[in-house]
Amino acid sequence: MADCVLEISSLVAGALPPVSLTLNVGETITLRGPSGIGKSRLLRAIADLEPAQSGTVLLRGSDMSAMPAPKWRDRVRYLAAEPGWWAETPRAHFRESSAVQTRLSSLLLDDAVMDRKIAELSTGERQRLALLRGMEGAPAVLLLDEPTSALDPESTLAVQEMLRQYTARGGTILLVTHNTAQAGMMGDRHYHLDHEGCRAVGSADLLPRPQASHQPGMDGMKDLPS
Numbered sequence: 641m642a643d644c645v646l647e648i649s650s651l652v653a654g655a656l657p658p659v660s661l662t663l664n665v666g667e668t669i670t671l672r673g674p675s676g677i678g679k680s681r682l683l684r685a686i687a688d689l690e691p692a693q694s695g696t697v698l699l700r701g702s703d704m705s706a707m708p709a710p711k712w713r714d715r716v717r718y719l720a721a722e723p724g725w726w727a728e729t730p731r732a733h734f735r736e737s738s739a740v741q742t743r744l745s746s747l748l749l750d751d752a753v754m755d756r757k758i759a760e761l762s763t764g765e766r767q768r769l770a771l772l773r774g775m776e777g778a779p780a781v782l783l784l785d786e787p788t789s790a791l792d793p794e795s796t797l798a799v800q801e802m803l804r805q806y807t808a809r810g811g812t813i814l815l816v817t818h819n820t821a822q823a824g825m826m827g828d829r830h831y832h833l834d835h836e837g838c839r840a841v842g843s844a845d846l847l848p849r850p851q852a853s854h855q856p857g858m859d860g861m862k863d864l865p866s
């Protein structure tokens with residue numbers, strides 16, 4: 641029988657209908673849906689970073705509302721697509737930067753990156769460093785919001801490999817991605833979110849639907865170069 645780690649029941653976040661989802665140990669669940677539908681807000685509510693209107697989230701049977709928020713967030717960790725930084729260098733954001741140093745090369749990052757100014761790092765460098773920061777201390781669940789959106793194909797593969805190792809060791813991932821190939825490769829199960837709710841879909845449903853031949857509002861763009 642599947643070993644449930646996170647149980648989300650009738651959670652109402654933002655303007656979305658109630659969402660119910662169960663995440664099992666060691667699996668990756670992908671979540672897709674139109675831009676602006678509320679995927680990030682849902683993840684933030686699951687991480688106790690913004691209040692849900694109703695519903696419950698249980699981590700191994702413990703209710704989010706009964707656990708101090710910092711403790712919950714340490715175990716159910718949210719990584720934003722554009723994470724925030726508060727100190728001058730990446731090193732200052734890690735609890736044990738020496739342990740992280742050995743993992744930099746796995747994500748194709750140079751050692752020196754830890755002591756550079758955050759403002760001088762590329763978006764892709766910041767995104768990979770934020771992932772290392774989010775994985776520090778081995779949280780039970782990672783809620784990943786488009787974790788490779790700023791990365792080249794090689795760095796994307798490196799991140800995906802690190803995430804696979806995390807789930808192989810018993811970690812669990814809820815992955816929001818617009819990248820259908822990534823969803824297909826990484827996901828054990830797939831969900832789609834829209835105004836009607838959150839529903840399970842098969843891997844064949846990950847492909848984008850063909851566009852209608854006439855798109856309203858595009859008429860004024862006929863003269864664009866092809």
Ligand SMILES: Nc1ncnc2c1ncn2[C@@H]1O[C@H](COP(=O)(O)OP(=O)(O)OP(=O)(O)O)[C@@H](O)[C@H]1O
Pocket residue numbers: 654673674675676677678679680681682690
């Ligand atoms: N704290 C907030 N309070 C009110 N509305 C918000 C808040 N945060 C985001 N929104 C709005 O809620 C809607 C959903 O935002 P969200 O970022 O969750 O979308 P998303 O599905 O993650 O989109 P994308 O795929 O473009 O990242 C948007 O219209 C956004 O402007």
